[in-house]
Amino acid sequence: MDSGAEAKLSDIDLGYVFLGQFIDHDITLDVTSSLSSRNTPDDINNIRTPTLDLDCIYGSGVEGTPHLYYHAPPNASGKPKQIDKLHLLTNGDDLLRAESTPQGHLNQVALIGDPRNDENRIVSQFQLLMHYFHNTVVNELLTKGSYTTKTALFEKAREIVTWHYQWVVIYDFLPKLVGQTVVDDIMCNGRRFFTEDNSPFIPVEFSVAAYRFGHTMVTTPLDFNESHKGVTMFGSDLGTGFQKNTAGAINWSWFFGEDAQKAGAIDEKLPSELLELPFIKNAEASLAVRNLQRGQSFSLPSGQSVHKYMESVLGVSLDSPDMSMFELPGNLAQATPLWLYILCEGSLSGGNHLGPVGGYIVAEVLIGLIESDPHSFLGSNPSWYPELKVQGSQPAGAFEMADIIKYTDFAA
Structure with missing residues (x-):
């Protein structure tokens, strides 16, 4: 699982790796499963809502989580601050953070809907980007002046x-x-595997195997602005425990668009930093081993058995990787753990996207979560097209992550 002397790159902009991490935090939070014992999927409590509803940004809304929203200054009479009820909290180039308490335990804690979105600088800045995106939309609606109440706006x-x-x-x-x-x-043809719409959930084949493909795509060192080039994954500039309130604003053009750094290839190799996680003490520190242990703890089927099942449902022959080329020990080439099989499928596209097993699992779950949400655009208005105007001309319906960045006013 070692990446070797030189990791292969894909054609995918590096920013999509961190967008993938953000999506994961939007739909899943498992604090109960164990690597060392057998887990039953129905017993795992997902603390996040299994919909792409941005609860990691909005929390429980203005009334349920008022601490996530802007407070106007006190008026001249000194009365308590009133909740703005419109704008999400920001602090220039950083998230707004709690001041130190007498015990010191809240010092620099970001005031956000999911603390995991402050675990590294890039996902922290992504959270901030989404705050500014929301605030920019709010300001545009305020300019139009067509809403009579703050709640409606x-x-x-x-x-x-x-x-x-x-x-x-x-x-x-x-x-x-x-x-x-x-x-x-x-x-065009609908979902054939993830078909539960009445009570959405996150299948373990997704959370424990397929959606862990991003671990192979992380590349370091990387650059995130002119002052921070060649930074390492777990150093103080980027990783867990990174220094807050420094010159850490992300240059998003280096993550999405023509000038973007590229993500690592989707393959069976992980960066060496992930094979010895510095923040894991007195436990297995290799992320590869931890992923394999987690799959075993949920009794996941082999990649080959899932591949065979998908072929029977779709009624077509699906491409499969030549497992003999990966030099797997024992009988793993014939009965490959699902997570590892999905990584090996990346060879079918030269590492540029998932193969059929991983691709169908990831796509059907994410599309299914959106389709089954009555408040989503697919659930309530499937003919809807993006309405925000960004710099440059766009064909109808064309709207990418880079367009969110172009549209957003980082002073909003």
Whole structure:
């Protein structure tokens, strides 16, 4: 699983790796499963809502989580601050953070809907980007002046932001990561594997195996602005425990678009840094081993058995990787753990997107979560197209992650 002397790169912009991490935090939070004992999927409590509704941004809304929203200054009479009920908290180039308490335990804690979105600088800046995106939409609606109440304006802004995000997931993120053919098949012919709409959930084949493909795509060292080039994954500039409130604003053009750094290839190799995680003490520190242990703890089927099942359902022959080329020990070439098999499938596209097993699992779950949500654009208005105007001309319906960045006012 070692990446070797030189990791192969894909054609995918590096930013999509961190968009993938953000999506994961939007739909899953498992704090109960164990690597060392057998897990039953029905017993695992997902703390996040299994929908792409941006609850990691909005929390429980203005009334349920008022600490996530802007407070206007006190008035001249010194009365308590009033909740703005419109704008998400920002602090220039950083998230707004709690001040130190007498015990010191809240010092520099980001005031956000999911603390995991402050675990490294890039995903932290992505959270901040989404705050500014929301605030930009709010300001545009305020300029139009067509809403009589703050509540109505806020809910409209939230809908606009969430629907554009969902559109990006389906029509930008997924085609790049699973391939356009798989997305087109699902959107035209429907889902054949993840068909539960009445009570959405996250299948373990997705959370424990297929959606862990991003671990192979991380590349370091990387650059995130002019002052921070060649930074390492777990150093103080980027990783867990990174220094807050420094010159750490991301240059997003280096992550999405023509000048973007490229992500690592989707293959069976992990960066060496992930094979010895510095923050894991007195336990297995290799992320590869941990992923394999987790799959075993849920009794996941082999990649070959899932491949065979998918062929029977689709009624077509699906490409499969030549497992003999990966030099796997024992009988793993014939009964490959699902996570590892999905990584090996990347060889079918030269590492540029997932193969059929991984692609169908990832795409059907994400599309299914959006389709089954009555508040999503697919659930309530499937003929909707992105309505935000960005710099440059766009064909109808064309809206990518880079367009969110172009549209957003980072002073909003």
